[in-house]
Amino acid sequence: MADEINVEFSVDPDAPIFVISVAAQLAGMHPQTLRQYDRLGLVTPGRSAGRGRRYSARDVASLREVQRLSQEEGVNLAGIKRILELEYENRALRGQVEQLMDELRLMQAKLRSAGRVFAAEPGGDIVAVPPGRRPRRPVTSTALVVWRPGR
Numbered sequence: 001m002a003d004e005i006n007v008e009f010s011v012d013p014d015a016p017i018f019v020i021s022v023a024a025q026l027a028g029m030h031p032q033t034l035r036q037y038d039r040l041g042l043v044t045p046g047r048s049a050g051r052g053r054r055y056s057a058r059d060v061a062s063l064r065e066v067q068r069l070s071q072e073e074g075v076n077l078a079g080i081k082r083i084l085e086l087e088y089e090n091r092a093l094r095g096q097v098e099q100l101m102d103e104l105r106l107m108q109a110k111l112r113s114a115g116r117v118f119a120a121e122p123g124g125d126i127v128a129v130p131p132g133r134r135p136r137r138p139v140t141s142t143a144l145v146v147w148r149p150g151r
Contacts, residue, residue: 016046016054023055027063034063042066042081 011017023045024031037043038053043062045053055063062084069075069083118126119135129135 011057013057016056018055018060020053023060026060027067029063029067037066040077040081042084
C-alpha cells in the first residue's frame with residue numbers, strides 16, 4: 001500500500017497561468033471567442049515572453065460571467081464591458097474603504113491609549129489633563145467692584 005502524499009498549495013487568482021486553449025475549455029468557449037473578447041477589452045489576459053496570452057483564474061471567472069450575462073441576461077457586449085468596469089471599480093473602492101477603515105481604527109486606538117489631553121489655561125499656558133477632566137480654574141477674587149458710570 002503506497003503512502004498518501006498530501007500536498008497543499010494556493011495559487012494567486014491573478015496569476016496568469018492558463019494558455020488560451022485551457023482557459024477556453026475552463027470557460028466553455030472557443031479560443032477564437034477569447035481572442036475577440038481580448039480585442040474588445042472585456043478580458044485582458046497577461047502575456048508570456050513570446051507574447052502568447054496567459055489567463056488567470058480571475059480571467060476565467062470573468063469569461064464565465066461574460067457568457068452568463070450574454071446568454072442568460074441578453075446583455076450586449078458593450079453593456080457587459082460597462083458592467084465589468086463598474087464591478088472592477090467597485091472592488092477597488094471597497095479596498096480603499098477597508099484601508100481607510102483600518103487607518104481610522106488604528107488612529108482611534110492610538111487616541112485611546114494616549115491617555116493625555118491638552119488644554120489651554122485662562123492665562124494661555126498649555127497643560128496636560130486626564131481625559132474627561134478640565135484644567136484647574138484659577139481662584140477668582142471675591143472682591144466686590146462697584147461701577148458708577150459717568151463719574
